[in-house]
Amino acid sequence: MSHLFYQGHGRKPVLDQARGVYMWDTDGKRYLDGSSGAMVCNIGHSNANVLAAMREQMERATFGYRLHFETEASERLAAKTVEKMPPGLNKVFFVSGGSEAIESAMKLARQYAVSTGRGSRWKVISRSPSYHGCTLGALAVTGYRSLTAPFAPMMREMPKVPAPRAYLDGRDPEDPATGRHYADMLEDLILMEGEDSVLAFLLEPVGGASTGALVPPAGYMERIREICDRHGVLLIMDEVMTGAGRTGAFLGCEHWNIRPDIVVLSKGFAAGYAPLGGIVAPDWMVAPVLDQGGFAHGFTYAGNPLACAAGAAVLDEIDAQGLVDNAALMGARLKARLHALAQKHEIIGDVRGKGLLLAFEFMADPVAKTPLPKELRAFERFVQIAYENGLIVYSRRTRDGVEGDHILVCPPLIVTDTHLDEIVEGLDLSLSQFRAELPALDRVS
Numbered sequence: 001m002s003h004l005f006y007q008g009h010g011r012k013p014v015l016d017q018a019r020g021v022y023m024w025d026t027d028g029k030r031y032l033d034g035s036s037g038a039m040v041c042n043i044g045h046s047n048a049n050v051l052a053a054m055r056e057q058m059e060r061a062t063f064g065y066r067l068h069f070e071t072e073a074s075e076r077l078a079a080k081t082v083e084k085m086p087p088g089l090n091k092v093f094f095v096s097g098g099s100e101a102i103e104s105a106m107k108l109a110r111q112y113a114v115s116t117g118r119g120s121r122w123k124v125i126s127r128s129p130s131y132h133g134c135t136l137g138a139l140a141v142t143g144y145r146s147l148t149a150p151f152a153p154m155m156r157e158m159p160k161v162p163a164p165r166a167y168l169d170g171r172d173p174e175d176p177a178t179g180r181h182y183a184d185m186l187e188d189l190i191l192m193e194g195e196d197s198v199l200a201f202l203l204e205p206v207g208g209a210s211t212g213a214l215v216p217p218a219g220y221m222e223r224i225r226e227i228c229d230r231h232g233v234l235l236i237m238d239e240v241m242t243g244a245g246r247t248g249a250f251l252g253c254e255h256w257n258i259r260p261d262i263v264v265l266s267k268g269f270a271a272g273y274a275p276l277g278g279i280v281a282p283d284w285m286v287a288p289v290l291d292q293g294g295f296a297h298g299f300t301y302a303g304n305p306l307a308c309a310a311g312a313a314v315l316d317e318i319d320a321q322g323l324v325d326n327a328a329l330m331g332a333r334l335k336a337r338l339h340a341l342a343q344k345h346e347i348i349g350d351v352r353g354k355g356l357l358l359a360f361e362f363m364a365d366p367v368a369k370t371p372l373p374k375e376l377r378a379f380e381r382f383v384q385i386a387y388e389n390g391l392i393v394y395s396r397r398t399r400d401g402v403e404g405d406h407i408l409v410c411p412p413l414i415v416t417d418t419h420l421d422e423i424v425e426g427l428d429l430s431l432s433q434f435r436a437e438l439p440a441l442d443r444v445s
Contacts (some may be wrong), residue, residue: 018045021412021419023392030305031387034392034423036412039241039357042268043317044412050273050313057309066303072257073308080315081280084250086259091286093295094278094303098240098266099133101277102202105262106137107297108289109200109234115288119201124236125189128160129400131210132202132238141202144210146401159193161185163207165398166217167350168369179219187227200234200261205252206354208241209396212361212406213353221256227329234261240277240358244268245318245413248328248355255354261285261378271314274307323413330415331355337424338409345431347372347438356413371404372438379405382434389433391426 002011013025021044036042036426043050057073064071078092093108095101104326106124113121126132128143136155139148143160164182166173171181189199205221207214228235237260242252246268251257253263262285266277289295301307318324335351335358342360349363362378364370372378379395382405386393398404411423 002005020044020046021415027339027389031390031392032411032419032422032426033167033392034386034409034411034426035392036268036410037272038267038394039246039408039410042244042246043271043314043323044414045272045319047271047273047313049317049320050271050310053309053313054273054306057306060305062304062306064305065300066298068325071303071305071308073305073312075305077312077315080312081265081278084315085280086251086254088282089260089263089280090283091281092278093281094276094308095266095299096275096301096304096307097277098264098301099138101240101264101266101279102133102141102238103135103137104297105236105264105279105281106141106200106202107294108279108285109236109262111292111295111297112217112234112285113199115292118196118232120196121232123159123193123198124200124202125159125161125186125193125198125233126202127163129163129210129398130160130204131208131396132240141286142210144401146397158191161189161271163211163214163225164216164220165211165214167352168399170369171217173215174215174219176219178217179221180223182195183220183223183227186224189230190227190231190233195231195233198231198233200236201228202236202238204238204240204242205255205258206242206247206357207314208357209394209408210398210401212359212396212398212408213357215354216256219256219402221253225258226260236260236262236264238264240264240266241268244271245295245324245327246355246357246410247330248324250318250324251355252354268305268422269314270311270361273310273314274304275301276304276307276311297440318413326415327355327413330413330417331358331418333417334358334363334409334411334420334423337420338427341424341427341431344428345435347431347435356415357406357410358409359406361404371399374403376438377405378434378438379407381437382407382430385433386426386430389430390425391423393427 041150126141171178270276349366394408
């Protein structure tokens with residue numbers, strides 16, 4: 001009997017230990033962590049240098065409240081973080097995770113507007129589908145009906161624009177006209193809502209769990225920046241999943257040379273070694289807020305020295321091991337091999353992603369883009385089959401959380417070609433087993 005509860009009644013094996021890309025349960029079975037947990041463990045498990053840095057900090061102090069002390073660990077991590085940001089993003093606010101970081105970004109943007117005489121602006125536009133966290137404030141900007149619907153009466157939902165899912169809409173993702181088509185929906189919504197009421201636009205540069213590693217079409221990101229500038233709307237980049245090297249650049253937005261107004265970080269930022277997140281903003285935004293009495297916001301563990309020591313050591317490891325470049329190299333190789341699997345297993349209707357943020361989507365008809373019947377709950381069943389085969393992957397549903405099963409393949413950034421062989425072999429075996437369980441489907445042999 002367990003006194004814990006999570007999402008459901010199911011039980012899992014008990015974790016014994018984890019090293020590098022592998023994890024073992026207490027029965028001795030080994031699993032390859034093909035999703036980095038929930039796209040978190042970017043540098044792999046049990047890195048000796050990170051553990052040593054945490055141990056050193058633990059021997060000095062494990063907690064120092066931000067209203068009582070500054071800490072060397074938080075100052076060091078803030079400086080390291082700013083070094084990796086686009087020019088001008090030079091102020092960091094630490095939190096414990098992604099949902100807290102999203103809310104912190106929205107509240108900073110709002111306080112900035114109030115402090116500078118633009119108090120009419122409060123709406124944060126986001127996309128649908130999207131996922132930005134599980135707290136009520138983060139759910140308000142999340143476009144994922146299965147997660148938001150039960151709580152709708154408890155929150156003020158924010159306006160949404162369609163995510164640029166060109167592959168589902170039959171548009172060419174390489175044509176800049178496609179990017180303009182989706183980006184211009186943002187401008188239309190800003191004008192419809194009233195420019196003076198819109199505070200910010202929030203997006204992931206490469207889609208996360210809600211859209212399965214969706215890469216924006218050509219021209220989209222550049223046009224988004226132009227529209228935000230034209231209408232005085234802040235651009236908040238949710239880099240919770242894409243940041244810390246996951247896509248083959250330290251920030252996902254670097255692939256398009258886009259300058260955000262606020263960057264949101266978590267997950268790979270401390271790579272699972274401690275709960276940590278943060279926002280990075282320019283001084284021109286932070287200064288007026290502080291001048292007006294301070295940021296009316298905060299968390300008990302904001303800037304916790306142990307978490308910050310872990311985060312600083314993680315950033316050191318990313319640099320020392322060249323993990324951003326490795327994510328780009330291994331990601332390209334893995335993506336090519338996923339495309340090869342799609343040729344073999346026709347239920348894979350789309351392969352997409354950047355770096356080691358990759359996904360494939362199941363479809364009954366890859367030409368018509370018809371999803372598998374939602375009653376099959378294929379996204380859950382495939383993950384279980386792979387798990388039984390010793391491969392951990394992650395899944396969600398692309399189409400508003402209701403249907404459109406996709407599988408995220410996002411191993412730690414330390415993966416080698418040997419690890420890729422093992423991942424692809426596990427996927428191939430699991431796909432064959434999964435397909436054998438499915439009823440007859442049109443266009444699927």
